[in-house]
Amino acid sequence: MKKVLIINASVRNERSQSRQLTQLFLDNWRKKNPDDSFTHREVGLDEIPPIDESWIASAFVRPENREEQNQTGVALSNILVKELQEHDVYVLGTPMYNWSIPSGLKAYIDQIMRINETWKFRSGKPDGDYVGLLENKKLFILSTRGDTGYGENEKNGHMNFQTTYLKFIFGMMGVTDTTIISLDNEEFGGEIFEKSKQRIYDQINAIP
Numbered sequence: 001m002k003k004v005l006i007i008n009a010s011v012r013n014e015r016s017q018s019r020q021l022t023q024l025f026l027d028n029w030r031k032k033n034p035d036d037s038f039t040h041r042e043v044g045l046d047e048i049p050p051i052d053e054s055w056i057a058s059a060f061v062r063p064e065n066r067e068e069q070n071q072t073g074v075a076l077s078n079i080l081v082k083e084l085q086e087h088d089v090y091v092l093g094t095p096m097y098n099w100s101i102p103s104g105l106k107a108y109i110d111q112i113m114r115i116n117e118t119w120k121f122r123s124g125k126p127d128g129d130y131v132g133l134l135e136n137k138k139l140f141i142l143s144t145r146g147d148t149g150y151g152e153n154e155k156n157g158h159m160n161f162q163t164t165y166l167k168f169i170f171g172m173m174g175v176t177d178t179t180i181i182s183l184d185n186e187e188f189g190g191e192i193f194e195k196s197k198q199r200i201y202d203q204i205n206a207i208p
Helices: 017-032 053-059 072-086 103-112 163-172 190-205
Strands: 003-008 037-042 089-095 119-121 130-132 138-144 177-183
Touching: 003 017, 003 072, 017 089, 017 138, 017 177, 017 190, 037 072, 053 072, 072 103, 089 163, 130 163, 138 163, 163 177, 177 190
Parallel strands: 003 037, 003 089, 089 138, 138 177
Antiparallel strands: 119 130
């Protein structure tokens, strides 16, 4: 039995295309894996506070020196990190905003990028040799974008700071088994978008 964490980052609710993708994923996965459990983490409609001075003061305390009074700044961060540690599969639904990710998702990433929790320096010193601490995890990135051509070696690939960034940042935390499924052409609407939707829906339904 696997534990699946579904993360939604859109600031839209019913009109969100990325939420439709995560719901489709959930329905498909539950049908094929009925014994698995699911947890929802909202980072688009619920505010994730940005990190601040208190967070930094708490986060950089070495594990052996942690005490209740010097850990108050990372109370939420501890919950979010534990959530990642305890789940096997991450399903991240996110739109592209200004060629990048929503601010709520960036705040979430800042909360979970924790030295000695989700990543560390291999030698224990800041020498650029990073080691991810989230092991044996699977990540699905379900992204939506208004335009098209954001894939590798495509015409707008150099402007894709959405899925490229997410793959990199989760990879830094040790999550290297990543599948990216992107729904493009939302701004075009009409037949071209409906064809894109059908193609992506078929991809999601084909996930075992």
